[in-house]
Amino acid sequence: MSLDGGSGDRREGQSPAGNAVAGGGNGVLPGDSIRPAAVSVSNQRLRLNPNKEHKPESYDDLQLEFSPSIFSSLERYLPPSMLGLPRADKVKFMREILLKYLPQGERNRVQKHREYRQKIISSYQPLHRELYTMHPGTTFVPSFLKAVSDNTEESFRSIMSEPSPGIFTFEILHPRFCELLLLEVENFEKWVNNAKFRIMRPNTMNRYGAVLDDFGLETMLDKLVDGFIRPISKVFFPEVGGATLDSHHGFIVEYGNDRDVDLGFHVDDSEVTLNVCLGKQFSGGELFFRGTRCDKHVNTGSHSEEIFDYSHVPGQAVLHRGRHRHGARATTSGHRINLLLWCRSSVFREMKKYQKDFSSWCGECSREKKERQRFSVAATKLELLRKEEGESTT
Numbered sequence: 001m002s003l004d005g006g007s008g009d010r011r012e013g014q015s016p017a018g019n020a021v022a023g024g025g026n027g028v029l030p031g032d033s034i035r036p037a038a039v040s041v042s043n044q045r046l047r048l049n050p051n052k053e054h055k056p057e058s059y060d061d062l063q064l065e066f067s068p069s070i071f072s073s074l075e076r077y078l079p080p081s082m083l084g085l086p087r088a089d090k091v092k093f094m095r096e097i098l099l100k101y102l103p104q105g106e107r108n109r110v111q112k113h114r115e116y117r118q119k120i121i122s123s124y125q126p127l128h129r130e131l132y133t134m135h136p137g138t139t140f141v142p143s144f145l146k147a148v149s150d151n152t153e154e155s156f157r158s159i160m161s162e163p164s165p166g167i168f169t170f171e172i173l174h175p176r177f178c179e180l181l182l183l184e185v186e187n188f189e190k191w192v193n194n195a196k197f198r199i200m201r202p203n204t205m206n207r208y209g210a211v212l213d214d215f216g217l218e219t220m221l222d223k224l225v226d227g228f229i230r231p232i233s234k235v236f237f238p239e240v241g242g243a244t245l246d247s248h249h250g251f252i253v254e255y256g257n258d259r260d261v262d263l264g265f266h267v268d269d270s271e272v273t274l275n276v277c278l279g280k281q282f283s284g285g286e287l288f289f290r291g292t293r294c295d296k297h298v299n300t301g302s303h304s305e306e307i308f309d310y311s312h313v314p315g316q317a318v319l320h321r322g323r324h325r326h327g328a329r330a331t332t333s334g335h336r337i338n339l340l341l342w343c344r345s346s347v348f349r350e351m352k353k354y355q356k357d358f359s360s361w362c363g364e365c366s367r368e369k370k371e372r373q374r375f376s377v378a379a380t381k382l383e384l385l386r387k388e389e390g391e392s393t394t
């Protein structure tokens with residue numbers, strides 16, 4: 001398997017003509033399809049500075065192509081005359097602005113994906129609705145909650161092990177929560193089969209599993225990243241955008257004899273990956289890690305100190321950089337289900353475009369840099385020696 005990142009990006013259905021969706025980016029919201037446009041968008045502009053007093057509405061319940069939190073933050077920039085309008089009108093205005101920043105091909109893809117999600121949400125009946133909103137007290141084990149609320153490196157270290165540099169393991173999800181989530185996953189697998197609905201799989205490498213964000217769990221997972229994973233990543237992974245994680249791809253993978261068996265060596269399309277084993281009973285399925293690499297060095301060999309194997313424990317999380325190369329060995333018996341959260345930082349991705357040296361996190365860049373330093377020290381020494389020799393002979 002190539003190290004191409006097993007991207008979670010979905011490219012299916014993208015029209016090469018770029019125009020297949022009529023009025024792409026001009027889509028209407030549920031409920032306002034028969035009303036004439038209530039606001040004239042063309043002559044309204046966003047404010048330069050946010051209205052900090054204004055309390056934005058919640059957009060959590062809407063299935064839109066942009067995250068609900070983007071709408072909440074953008075609402076403070078709306079022209080004053082729009083603040084009192086119905087939420088649907090505000091959404092329409094903000095969507096049109098946001099869509100302008102996407103190229104046409106991307107817009108079509110986003111539009112198609114939005115329709116796909118709406119199709120699921122409108123017919124899938126969740127089994128445990130409480131999973132769909134974040135309730136920290138029932139989602140996490142108390143030790144994890146305490147460590148995050150203390151929010152210091154010391155408090156995080158107190159619940160974590162770092163068995164190999166950059167790989168952190170800790171107890172995270174409440175057993176009851178794992179149980180309910182497993183039942184929910186089973187429920188939507190059943191729904192997918194009964195409805196003969198063709199679902200998009202989580203990435204290019206897994207033939208089983210499902211994208212949680214497509215099943216209504218996006219908002220809940222957004223809160224998991226914002227409130228819990230970002231504070232930890234800010235401390236342990238600042239050099240890969242850990243402090244600025246702002247989007248995610250959340251999915252379930254399933255392994256076993258009648259599922260995916262193993263997973264080839266790869267890097268994730270994420271800055272930071274949270275991998276939680278939900279259960280059930282299984283043997284095998286160990287993760288093997290082989291050092292962190294930048295794009296340029298992704299296929300270079302690994303050094304002995306980079307070799308690390310990890311055996312999953314239900315309820316326990318592994319947190320690592322997305323660029324930490326890894327794979328999963330065969331799950332030899334039973335059934336293993338893991339929750340994966342690929343956390344991304346748009347700021348980091350933008351900055352990376354202008355950088356060439358990733359020695360703060362790439363094992364190979366770092367090795368090359370040390371080599372260069374050694375070389376330059378040696379050259380300086382030689383230079384000094386020559387000078388001395390020169391002086392002694394005169």
Ligand SMILES: [Zn+2]
Pocket residue numbers: 293294295296297358362363364365366
């Ligand atoms: Zn490198």
